[in-house]
Amino acid sequence: MKEKEYEKLFSGFKGIEDDILAIFLRVQKKDGYISEEAIRRVSRFLKISENRLYGVATFYPKFRFTKPGRNTVKVCMGTACHVHGGQSLSDAVGWQLGISLGQTTDDGHFDFQRVTCLGCCTLAPVVQINDDIHDRVLVTGLKETLKQYE
Amino acid sequence: MNSFEKRRQEAQKKWDALQNSRVPVIYVGSATCGLAAGAAGVLKAVEQTLKRNRLKAKVVPVGCIGPCYLEPLMDITMPGEPRISYANVTPEKAQKIVESLLIEGKPLADLAVGHFGDNGSDLTTGIPKFFDMPMLKPQVRVVLRNAGYIDPDDIDHYLANDGxxxxxxxxxxxxxxxxxxxxxxxxxxxxxxxxxxxxxxxxxxxxxxxxxxxxxxxxxxxxxxxxxxxxxxxxxxxxxxxxxxxxxxxxxxxxxxxxxxxxxxxxxxxxxxxxxxxxxxxxxxxxxxxxxxxxxxxxxxxxxxxxxxxxxxxxxxxxxxxxxxxxxxxxxxxxxxxxxxxxxxxxxxxxxxxxxxxxxxxxTQYGIEGNRGTKTFSLVGKVKRGGLIEVPLGVKLRTIIYDIGGGSWKKFKGVQTGGPSGGCLSEEHLDIPVEYESMNAAGSIMGSGGLIVMDEDTCAVDLALYFLRFTQKESCGKCSPCRVGTWHMVTILERIVSGQSQSGDLTKLQTLAETVQHASLCGLGQTAPNPVLTTLRYFRSEYLEHVNEKHCRAGVCKELIDYEIDPQKCNGCQLCVDVCPTDAISGAKAELHELDLSRCIRCKACYEVCRYNPLAGNAIVIKTRRSA
CATH class of the missing domain: 3.40.50.11540 (NADH-ubiquinone oxidoreductase 51kDa subunit)
Known part of the structure; x- marks a missing residue:
């Protein structure tokens, strides 16, 4: 983000500690992740140390600190998905993309995440790619599903 | 009259106009479950169909009416007729239904799942009542009274319904x-x-x-x-x-x-x-x-x-x-x-x-002494009719799992109540009433309402490990019983599921679980051992099989199973080669395929295609230690 964009982003906030999460959520929505630069800017705006901010942000699983890929593959690890083979699905996604959980492919095309629960448990197992929910994804159909995004 | 009452009356008029609409009204379930199942595509198809045929109708997105396994749900009310509900609607199906009902006046009874009126309408002939469906009949709708009925984005709909x-x-x-x-x-x-x-x-x-x-x-x-x-x-x-x-x-x-x-x-x-x-x-x-x-x-x-x-x-x-x-x-x-x-x-x-x-x-007419009212649950897992349900407190688990949920496809094994903080109950508990005290007495909790049904293909030890990994990861780290205790419990469970268990592991696990339960600071730690304690109690034989025989009867624990290709049955169809995500299977067309176990992640994909695709030979065998 550029200087101006940060200013615009901060303008809606009073600059109190209560807003830390809301600010980081806005930053991540814009950049896709929380960069070191963002931590520095937020620190100056809130007058709270970078260490402290980093401590808060890393506590919450939603925040990421590396640049995401162009397509984000999120495998749901909810209980319903687990009993329907979610673990195998997650392993298979990693193999297919050739990366481990949390990593981005070398060409920056895919990154691979897990989510706690997407809340559509009757459709398990579920994989979310970008904004699309793929329901009842079996490993048998995984290659086809991923191909749609290549 | 104050302005709020005025607004309510206007809302009532608006609602009545919708109920007595002179044009058909089409409702589409658009909560997370509906959207994930494809409600957006259905909405689009409905609008296109209306436009193409120059039909007039109101389209109202509504919330979740409960039977999520039937999503996407689309309901249509023809003027003066009761609302008719259609399930598992695809864009193609939506077009067919809209054209048939709105142009020809034919409701396509075989595609409908229920109607919301009283009997006696010609249009609903052959269609059962929606709330007579086995999933809905035992339910009571108090909290969910408006869910699936009203447009959640319109306050007037709420106001008109005693909001x-x-x-x-x-x-x-x-x-x-x-x-x-x-x-x-x-x-x-x-x-x-x-x-x-x-x-x-x-x-x-x-x-x-x-x-x-x-x-x-x-x-x-x-x-x-x-x-x-x-x-x-x-x-x-x-x-x-x-x-x-x-x-x-x-x-x-x-x-x-x-x-x-x-x-x-x-x-x-x-x-x-x-x-x-x-x-x-x-x-x-x-x-x-x-x-x-x-x-x-x-x-x-x-x-x-x-x-x-x-x-x-x-x-x-x-x-x-x-x-x-x-x-x-x-x-x-x-x-x-x-x-x-x-x-x-x-x-x-x-x-x-x-x-x-x-x-x-x-x-207080709902529920039982000390446990008044109703409770919503999300009924999911290995159950035929999953979804969002609401029942009076005190009903039996059996009513929820069998009458509402329709049971499992395969043999029922147990049910996890209360999520990661709850416990895993077995068949013997099906007749206990669902209320706070009985659930606690059984070692579980009522929790906020997650019910996950397991069948014979679910491994009780693996499920306990799944929950513990979750709570271990989510432990905030402030108090050591939770931070260190859950970590050690995960380590022991990982040993058990991988066939590396040492003597005394089960005793250690039990003691550790009780310590974490009693010594943790907050509810997360205090309840984290529940899945382990309840599975140790009610599914002990499965633990013993893992420990003594290195056998997982459900065929889930990856280190305890092997895959094999039966050379007599393999017809070399290459279907498994195509689906294997790790390229562990190789072989030319019409020749015997080979499986490299070192690459195999036991994901069951080959087994599924080999077993269910008519072109394949059902040659993949999953071997547990007992069958070996």
């Missing part, structure tokens, strides 16, 4: 009488612990301090639970009305809604609902002339299961790491920024307007 009537009544009664009413209704917190709702309120009302806070807890971090999210998505104003009523009762002038940022649709619907409340004068100063002031702020959380715990949630709202605090002082005395704070669960709040509107006596 905010409970609040108006509360203003007339006064705060003390409201608390008394909730006491008489016997409402207990629906977040899991079941603490009497009025007691918390009473303490907070009596607590000194000008500024008090009222918080709606929509954290719902349990994997496999979506009751609260669905309620907000389907009827946000019912929760907001409850929030206002509770705030009025305790004397709070500011409210927070804590909700996970990942629940995008629920957050969006809440934001819209709050804006609408402002428009009709339900927020701000001197609301409806009652002298009560109230403002709401939506606080988006960034994950973290522990933030469902009250004190951790307060830390998160204050912009800190979401770590719990030792209690007392309880939040009702010292909460957000040290001020008296009440945190109530979404469902608790959603129940309150119903109690006030209809009276405590009406509410």
């Amino acid at each position: 905010y009537a409970g609040l108006v009544k509360a203003f007339k009664m006064g705060p003390e009488a409201v608390i008394e009413e909730i006491k008489e209704a016997g409402l207990r917190g629906r977040g899991g612990a079941g603490f009497p709702a009025f007691k918390k309120w009473e303490i907070c009302r009596g607590a000194p301090g000008e500024q008090k806070y009222m918080v709606c807890n929509s954290s719902e971090g349990d994997p496999g639970a979506f009751m609260n999210r669905s309620l907000i998505e389907s009827d946000p104003h019912s929760v907001l009305e409850g929030l206002l009523t509770a705030a009025f009762a305790i004397g709070a002038s500011f409210g927070y809604i804590y909700i996970n940022t990942d629940y995008r649709l629920a957050v969006a619907r809440l934001r819209k609902a709050v804006t609408q409340m402002k428009e009709v004068g339900l927020l701000g100063k001197n609301i409806l002339g009652s002298g009560f002031d109230f403002e709401i702020k939506i606080k988006e959380g960034a994950g973290a299961f522990v933030c469902g715990e009250e004190t951790a949630q307060i830390a998160c709202i204050e912009g800190r790491r979401g770590m719990p605090k030792a209690r007392p002082p309880f939040p009702a005395i010292s909460g957000i920024h040290g001020k008296p704070t009440i945190i109530n669960n979404v469902e608790t709040l959603g129940t309150i307007p119903n109690i006030l509107r209809n009276g405590a006596a009406w509410y």
Whole structure:
């Protein structure tokens, strides 16, 4: 983000500690992740140390600190998905993309995440790619599903 | 007449016009479950079909009516006829139904699942009543009364259905009488612990301090639970009305809604609902002339299961790491920024307007002594009819799993209640009543309402490990029993599922579990061992098989099973070669295939295609230690 964009982003906030999460959520929505630069800017705006901010942000699983890929593959690890083979699905996604959980492919095309629960448990197992929910994804159909995004 | 009553009358007119519409009305279930199943495509197809055929109809997106396994659901009301519901609708099917019903007047009874009217209409011949469906018949709809009926984005729909009537009544009664009413209704917190709702309120009302806070807890971090999210998505104003009523009762002038940022649709619907409340004068100063002031702020959380715990949630709202605090002082005395704070669960709040509107006596007709009212559950896992359900407290688990859910496809093994904090109950518990005390006595908890059904293909040890990995990962790290204890429990369980268990592992696991349960600071740690303790108790034979024989009867634990290709049966169809995600299978067309076990991740994909594809030879064998 550029200087101006940060200013615009901060303008809606009073600059109190209560807003830390809301600010980081806005930053991540814009950049896709929380960069070191963002931590520095937020620190100056809130007058709270970078260490402290980093401590808060890393506590919450939603925040990421590396640049995401162009397509984000999120495998749901909810209980319903687990009993329907979610673990195998997650392993298979990693193999297919050739990366481990949390990593981005070398060409920056895919990154691979897990989510706690997407809340559509009757459709398990579920994989979310970008904004699309793929329901009842079996490993048998995984290659086809991923191909749609290549 | 004041402007609010005027608005309500206008809303009523608008609603009546929709109910007696001269053009057909098409409703599409558009909660998370519906959208994930493809409701957006259905909506688009409906609109295109209307446009192409120059048909006039109203299209109304509604919330979740419950049977999520039938999503996407589309209902159509023809003028003067009852609403007819169609299930598992695809865009093609939607076009067919709309054209048939709107042009030819034929309802396509074989595609319909139910109608909402009384019998006697020609159009509904051959279609059963919607609420006579086996999944819906044993249910009672109190909290979910509007879910799937009204447009959640339109406050007028809520107002026309007695919306905010409970609040108006509360203003007339006064705060003390409201608390008394909730006491008489016997409402207990629906977040899991079941603490009497009025007691918390009473303490907070009596607590000194000008500024008090009222918080709606929509954290719902349990994997496999979506009751609260669905309620907000389907009827946000019912929760907001409850929030206002509770705030009025305790004397709070500011409210927070804590909700996970990942629940995008629920957050969006809440934001819209709050804006609408402002428009009709339900927020701000001197609301409806009652002298009560109230403002709401939506606080988006960034994950973290522990933030469902009250004190951790307060830390998160204050912009800190979401770590719990030792209690007392309880939040009702010292909460957000040290001020008296009440945190109530979404469902608790959603129940309150119903109690006030209809009276405590009406509410106590549901449920049993000490456990009054209804409870919503998300019924999922290995169950035929999964979805969002609501039942009176005290019904048997059997009613929920078999009558409502239709049982499992394969042999039923057990049910996990209360998510990661709950326990795994077996077949012998099917006849215990679903209420707070019985669930606790069985070693589980009622929890917020996740019910995950397991069948013979689910390994009890693997499930216990799954939950423990979850709580271990979500442990905030503040107290060592939880931080270190859950880690060691995971290590022991990992040894057991990989066939490396050492002597005394089960005893160690049991002792450790009890220590973590007793010594942890907050609810997360105290309940984290429940899945392990209950599986050790009710599924001990499975643990013993893993430990002594290195055998997993469900064929789930990857280190304890092997895959093999039966050379007699393999016809070289290459289907398994194509689906294998790790390229562990090789072989030319029509030649015997070979499996490289070192690359195999035991994902079952080859087994599935080989077994169910008619071109394949059913040659893949999964070998457990016993079959080997």
